[in-house]
Amino acid sequence: MTDKANIANRNIVLEIKDLHKSFGDNHVLNGFSMQLHQGENLVIMGKSGSGKSVMIKCLVGLMEADSGAITVMGNDITKLNQESLDILRADIGFLFQGSALYDSMTVRENLEFPLRRHTKKFGDNVDTEKLVIEALENVGLISAIDLMPAELSGGMKRRIAIARTLILQPKIILYDEPTSGLDPITAKEIIILMQEIQKKYNTSSLIITHDVDCARVISDRMILLIHGIDYAVGTFKELSVSKDPKIKAFFKQ
């Protein structure tokens, strides 16, 4: 975890204000707001179907919000054109819940794929091979470079997905349920890896999870998403001793 006392004074890299999103009569987000500071690990917890994934997809422009403002590193993403959004996306890493590795490509091709659109970020003489190897070394899976995703275990897939996220050297990483579907030991390894990455690259991380252990270990701050709003904000310690039954329900094991 990072130095909590300093976090509030750091720059805000990502801000959501009064976000609304509905699917017909189902109002998923009802005015959700949050701020992510530079170098912070912010965990968002909520029940299944509470709108966590919808919120994170609105953040990267995969879904359009009904109303509200989303500012990423000073850019209002709802007002960006496609080209500017794509450039901004190079600074936002996204780890999908199911890893989302491209089935038809090898691990090497999976890692090279994001680089093909963002050569400007690294210059024209970018050494793709070097970047791929560096990203794989970071996740300890250099030996898997020529394997297909189908040949990897769940934990390995998650690590490769993290490597693919890292290859563009993003300033913000969004993790959608990074430990879901993994055994406790592998989940712990992934959490340690996330901490190492944060330390090495000083990234800001937004982690969506309902894994209490993950939240306890990694979070600098937490937001509980209940009824489509930021129901409670605080550190893990503060929230875990809350008397509010809705908050307490999250920490019962």
Add this chain to the structure above:
Amino acid sequence: MLVINNIKDTFRSFLIEIGALSYFTSRFFKDVFKRPFEFKEFLRQCYNMGNRSLLLVGITGFIIGLVLTLQTRPTLMEFGAVSWMPSMVGISIVREIGPIITALVCAGRIGSGIGAELGSMRVTEQIDAMEVSGTNPFKYLVVTRVLAVTLMLPLLVIIGDAIALFGSYLVENEKGNVSFTLYFNQVFNALEFGDIIPATIKSFFFGLAIGLVGCFKGYYCKKGTAGVGKAANSAVVFTSLLLFIIDFIAVFVTDIFYDL
């Protein structure tokens, strides 16, 4: 009353589907001329769809040619018109049977493959991952596949036609002792540009329909593995229906221009 409501709902969802497919098609034509062009992926798809369908198209064509000749021969013999066999088989294969059978085989092989592949990419968030990485998934996945199948299908039709005619020749050679040169001389003497050009143009539209419907069904696949199966299945069903509609329109238009 319930039956009427069911019919209404089915008709309504059919119209919605047609509307969505029309929008998808217009998006394809808009994006096809926009940069960046995904040449590498396009060539990979051409290889996948063309080369890997060759055996299936070849076997189907060969059997069709063989069977058509075997079934028609006795009737033509009755009328003493067996010498017309190469002309008749040539015209029917080039004009109609070759393109439609090849297109139907490809709807099953390519259309369902595209539907299942894109559907599985949709449900496992690979398409979202592509978009987040700054690549336009519509251009990378849809435009390349539709273009590849549109270009490959006429080639497959030509190859399928040639193999079907060869199958027909084998029967004629066996039963009527007709030489290779004589058989194919008669075939090409009977064929006109009015037979070949409309059939080739029609094949492009068949390819376009297979690509567009397969991609449409896969790209908008609903969540879950059941959704992937449904996408693949409905891609084949919808494409097959569309192929016959296109065929009807093509024959109708050809009739106006070439006075069949």
